[in-house]
Amino acid sequence: xxxxxxxxxxxxxxxxxxxxxxxxxxxxxxxxFLLQSLYLVxxxxxxxxxxxxxxxxxxxxxxxxxxxxxxxxxxxxQLTMVILITPSLTCGQISGERENHSLDLLRASRLRTVEIVxxxxxxxLAYVGLLLVSSLPMVAxxxxxxxxxxxxxxxxxxxxxxxxxxxxxxxxxxxxxxxKTSHAxxxxxxxxxxxxxxxxxxxxxxxxxxxxxxxxxTGILAIPLWLYLLLNALCLAAFLFLKxxxxxxxxxxxxxxxxxxxxxxxLANCGVLGLLMTTGNSWSDPELVAATWCAALxxxxxxxxxxxxxxxxxxxxxxxxxxxxxxxxxxFWIGVLLAGLALIAGAQATLxxxxxxxxxxLGLCAGMLVFFSWVTxxxxxxxxGRPRFAALYYxxxxxxxxxxxxxxxxxxxxxxxxxxxxISPLPAVxxxxxxxxxxxxxxxxxxxPSACMLCWLGLAxxxxxxxxWRRTRSGPEA
Amino acid sequence: xxxxxxxxxxxxxxxxxxxLDLQVGSGEAFAFIGPNGAGKTTTIxxxxxxxxxxxxxxxxxxxxTLDQADEVRRVLGYMPDSxxxxxxxxxxxxxxxFAAAYRIPRGERQRTVSDVLxxxxxxxxxxxxxxxxxxxxxxxxxxxKTLLHDPQVLVLDEPASGLxxxxxxxxxxxxRELTRMGKTLFVSxxxxxxxxxxxxxxxxxxxxxxxxxxxxEEILRTVDQGRSMRVRVLRDLEKAGAxxxxxxxxxxxxxxxxxxxxxxxxxLEALAELAEGLADQRLGLIEFAEARTDLExxxxxxxxxxxx
Numbered sequence: 001x002x003x004x005x006x007x008x009x010x011x012x013x014x015x016x017x018x019x020x021x022x023x024x025x026x027x028x029x030x031x032x033f034l035l036q037s038l039y040l041v042x043x044x045x046x047x048x049x050x051x052x053x054x055x056x057x058x059x060x061x062x063x064x065x066x067x068x069x070x071x072x073x074x075x076x077x078q079l080t081m082v083i084l085i086t087p088s089l090t091c092g093q094i095s096g097e098r099e100n101h102s103l104d105l106l107r108a109s110r111l112r113t114v115e116i117v118x119x120x121x122x123x124x125l126a127y128v129g130l131l132l133v134s135s136l137p138m139v140a141x142x143x144x145x146x147x148x149x150x151x152x153x154x155x156x157x158x159x160x161x162x163x164x165x166x167x168x169x170x171x172x173x174x175x176x177x178x179x180k181t182s183h184a185x186x187x188x189x190x191x192x193x194x195x196x197x198x199x200x201x202x203x204x205x206x207x208x209x210x211x212x213x214x215x216x217x218t219g220i221l222a223i224p225l226w227l228y229l230l231l232n233a234l235c236l237a238a239f240l241f242l243k244x245x246x247x248x249x250x251x252x253x254x255x256x257x258x259x260x261x262x263x264x265x266x267l268a269n270c271g272v273l274g275l276l277m278t279t280g281n282s283w284s285d286p287e288l289v290a291a292t293w294c295a296a297l298x299x300x301x302x303x304x305x306x307x308x309x310x311x312x313x314x315x316x317x318x319x320x321x322x323x324x325x326x327x328x329x330x331x332f333w334i335g336v337l338l339a340g341l342a343l344i345a346g347a348q349a350t351l352x353x354x355x356x357x358x359x360x361x362l363g364l365c366a367g368m369l370v371f372f373s374w375v376t377x378x379x380x381x382x383x384x385g386r387p388r389f390a391a392l393y394y395x396x397x398x399x400x401x402x403x404x405x406x407x408x409x410x411x412x413x414x415x416x417x418x419x420x421x422x423i424s425p426l427p428a429v430x431x432x433x434x435x436x437x438x439x440x441x442x443x444x445x446x447x448x449p450s451a452c453m454l455c456w457l458g459l460a461x462x463x464x465x466x467x468x469w470r471r472t473r474s475g476p477e478a
Numbered sequence: 479x480x481x482x483x484x485x486x487x488x489x490x491x492x493x494x495x496x497x498l499d500l501q502v503g504s505g506e507a508f509a510f511i512g513p514n515g516a517g518k519t520t521t522i523x524x525x526x527x528x529x530x531x532x533x534x535x536x537x538x539x540x541x542x543t544l545d546q547a548d549e550v551r552r553v554l555g556y557m558p559d560s561x562x563x564x565x566x567x568x569x570x571x572x573x574x575x576f577a578a579a580y581r582i583p584r585g586e587r588q589r590t591v592s593d594v595l596x597x598x599x600x601x602x603x604x605x606x607x608x609x610x611x612x613x614x615x616x617x618x619x620x621x622x623k624t625l626l627h628d629p630q631v632l633v634l635d636e637p638a639s640g641l642x643x644x645x646x647x648x649x650x651x652x653x654r655e656l657t658r659m660g661k662t663l664f665v666s667x668x669x670x671x672x673x674x675x676x677x678x679x680x681x682x683x684x685x686x687x688x689x690x691x692x693x694x695e696e697i698l699r700t701v702d703q704g705r706s707m708r709v710r711v712l713r714d715l716e717k718a719g720a721x722x723x724x725x726x727x728x729x730x731x732x733x734x735x736x737x738x739x740x741x742x743x744x745x746l747e748a749l750a751e752l753a754e755g756l757a758d759q760r761l762g763l764i765e766f767a768e769a770r771t772d773l774e775x776x777x778x779x780x781x782x783x784x785x786x
Contacts, residue, residue: 017578025566100562105623108526108556109579110548 017111018119019126022093026123039081039131040138046077047138064147071148074139075156079163082128086164087188089124090171092181094248099181113245117172124168125161132157162233167192169240176247479504479631479662480525484534486686487520494520496686497534502679504630507653507663509673511777512683518666519559521683522635525664526556538631552580555629559636559666561620565609569600572608573622580627594622598652614645621652631662638667650675670777684781697776704729704743706769710736712762721759725752739769 026032050070094116097103106116142148170191174184209225480502487495495517502508512518523529524536527547535542541549564572570591577587595601598618603611611619617637624632637653638646654676657663667673673680680697682690690697704727711718719738723731727744742749753766 015578015584017575020578021564021567021575024571025564028566097562100564101558101560102562102564104523104526104528104558105556105561105576106579107528108551108554109576110551110581110627111579 012115013118013122016115016119016122018106018116019122020119022119022123023126026089026127032127035085036131036134039085040134042081043074043077043135043138046073047141051141063145067142067145067147070145071139071142071153071156074135074142075160078132078135078160082131082160082164083167083192085131086124086128086167087171087192088185089127090120090168091175091185091188093120093123093172094175094244095178095181095184096175098179107248113248116248117241117244120172121165121168124171125164128161128164128168132160162230166233166237166240169237169244172244173240173247176244479506479539480508480664481537482521482525482534483536485521485524485531485536486533487517487524487529488532494686495524495531498683498686498688500681500688500691502662502664504662505657505660506679507657507677508665509670509677509680510664510666510683511668511670511673511680512666513781516683517686518683519635520686522556522558522633522664522666525550525633526554527551528556552627553630555624555627555632557620557624557632557634557637559639563608563611563616563619565607567608568604569595569606569608569611569619570604572619573626576623577626582627590626594625597625597655598622599648614641614648617641617645617649618652621649625656629661631664632656633664635666636668637665680776682777682781689781690776694776704741705749706775707740707742707749708765708767708769709738709740709756709763710765711738711756712764714761717759718756718761721756722752725755728752737765 047070050073054066094103097106139153142153143150171184171188174188174191175181178184178187206225206229210229214225480500482498482500485495485498485500486493498517498521500521510518510521520529524531524543525538527543527550530544535544537543538550539553541553543550564575567575573591573594574587577590578584582590592601595604598621600615600618600622603615608616608619617640621634621637624634634653638649641649653663653665657676663677665673665677674694679693680691681688682697709718709722715733715736715738719731719733722728722738722740727742727748729741729743731738731740733739742752753763756766757763
């Protein structure tokens with residue numbers, strides 16, 4: 001039984017028709033061999049230049065230092081090249097199928113969208129894997145000098161693979177989103193360059209934090225920095241993966257606006273993180289903890305929303321939603337955002353909350369909106385697609401988002417409230433707030449944000465369960 | 479086998495399909511015709527599970543295209559009007575890729591590919607690179623791909639577009655063979671005489687609405703109350719036309735390529751009287767016969783050239 005299960009998983013991963021097709025076509029192209037040659041020439045030149053330019057050590061104890069230096073040079077060179085090469089392999093994967101009029105043939109076949117995305121990504125990762133394996137002889141020179149443990153080299157390769165997966169997903173995301181490969185390529189590299197510019201300031205702090213094995217937060221909140229970064233990267237990868245799938249199925253206007261809002265907030269959070277790092281804040285600073293937790297939380301919530309996406313179920317109602325005019329008009333969402341901004345700015349002026357708190361709370365709100373949009377779609381599918389109902393429901397959601405900020409005006413210990421609001425779904429930090437409004441829910445005494453969060457999660461679970469129930473109930477028409 | 483219930487689709491503000499109700503029985507060859515922009519491709523994309531209708535629902539072999547898309551894809555073969563093939567692949571590689579995409583077990587793929595290559599007469603091109611195939615050959619390749627999973631229903635959108643006369647005849651023979659094999663065919667095309675040869679039923683779509691549906695003869699019976707007649711004279715066609723127009727029971731009198739065409743409602747005796755009247759006028763009557771009505775005539779009569 002177990003054997004058949006393993007075989008099924010292996011078949012799913014390796015007998016993927018898209019992967020085989022891409023490998024067949026892709027590896028016959030001349031540019032693939034040219035790229036690999038260029039990659040090896042650059043790495044070989046860097047190694048040769050280092051070895052020839054390095055002065056002969058006066059003491060054998062200097063050799064490990066040189067080994068570490070060479071390892072650093074090779075790692076950063078490979079990282080740069082992986083970031084530059086991987087999107088070029090994925091940017092044209094889906095938009096190219098569209099341009100070639102072959103995407104419909106794939107969509108009309110029995111291939112699932114997850115197989116299409118995995119096959120396309122798998123091709124890019126297989127090629128990057130080939131590049132990394134072919135660079136092993138040069139990396140092995142490091143062991144001649146010493147100073148670097150094999151585990152560090154393996155970890156470096158793991159980081160490169162993860163970065164390749166993220167860069168590949170980014171390319172695929174734009175490829176699924178755009179109709180032309182040239183547009184997808186421009187946007188993917190634009191985002192990469194922007195990320196580089198924004199991220200470069202935080203890079204030294206992050207590298208130092210990672211090398212010293214620092215933790216994020218204190219006490220029971222403390223998690224290793226590498227784990228935090230890994231979780232964030234995985235959440236972002238999951239988000240991109242699901243967005244690509246959604247683009248392959250169908251475009252929905254209000255979700256794309258919410259997606260932009262979410263991504264903007266997430267990037268703003270990262271920016272605040274970088275800003276705080278460069279201004280010499282400690283990793284254990286409560287504001288930094290709040291901002292970073294929030295960044296992870298927004299991504300996690302959005303990913304959860306994606307998993308609960310009742311799209312195929314709610315699709316027939318989409319037209320009714322669109323006609324309501326609420327979800328289709330960007331003006332509505334800009335209005336909601338501006339109202340939220342005005343309220344939060346007012347609260348900030350009254351209570352003197354920091355920029356990090358405001359930005360991270362905005363990020364949280366954006367994540368909530370993404371989450372709610374999917375829940376709402378599920379409810380629409382269940383209860384009907386009346387425009388009035390949509391208007392009422394969206395108004396209620398906006399109110400739910402805004403209401404928790406109102407007690408701030410009367411709350412004496414506002415900073416802890418801000419912190420509590422941002423990190424409420426994490427039971428580990430419940431102890432941080434003592435002065436939160438308490439509510440009784442099903443015999444439990446909970447603070448207000450936690451109660452809200454539990455209700456929302458319960459609602460999402462209910463929608464998911466009903467969706468599954470309806471799926472299993474529907475059989476062939478008699 | 480195919481059932482559309484109140485199917486509507488809207489592209490932004492434009493209504494492409496307006497409450498379409500349609501039924502195609504098992505083993506039928508259904509010709510789906512209509513002017514450009516009538517909503518044919520939209521209907522076909524909904525049936526192929528590529529598009530979700532704004533309203534209504536469609537069923538293929540009893541499976542809903544909305545809730546049971548995978549089941550629909552299992553029983554339906556779809557050939558779009560414009561499709562791309564992957565340059566850099568050989569013919570057998572292309573077909574093997576789609577065989578895997580349609581979940582044909584690995585052990586059976588080679589045999590299935592050989593079977594469809596034989597059926598579509600592409601066996602000799604098995605090892606050819608796709609970029610070296612002609613347009614007609616590519617069309618055959620796409621049809622071969624469509625047949626890989628032995629679907630009960632074939633939905634073909636303009637299968638003969640862009641083909642030369644010989645390739646069209648070959649394709650028509652292939653489609654006729656498929657109807658003999660018991661497949662249900664749902665074919666849209668602008669080239670109506672081709673469809674008339676092998677299609678048993680026809681649906682005419684205009685501005686997103688089905689204006690006529692059924693067997694060609696049935697539609698004719700509802701459209702034409704009476705007989706379609708054609709008259710040829712050697713002299714003074716206009717006078718002959720005026721005479722016919724004045725005769726009781728004549729309608730829709732027109733001249734086309736030097737031939738007088740009209741509809742006649744009345745007894746055979748009345749018709750004989752009209753013929754004798756024309757002969758008496760000494761106009762050089764050389765033909766007085768019932769016109770054979772084809773799919774093109776039906777199409778022209780029931781449509782008004784309105785685009786949705």
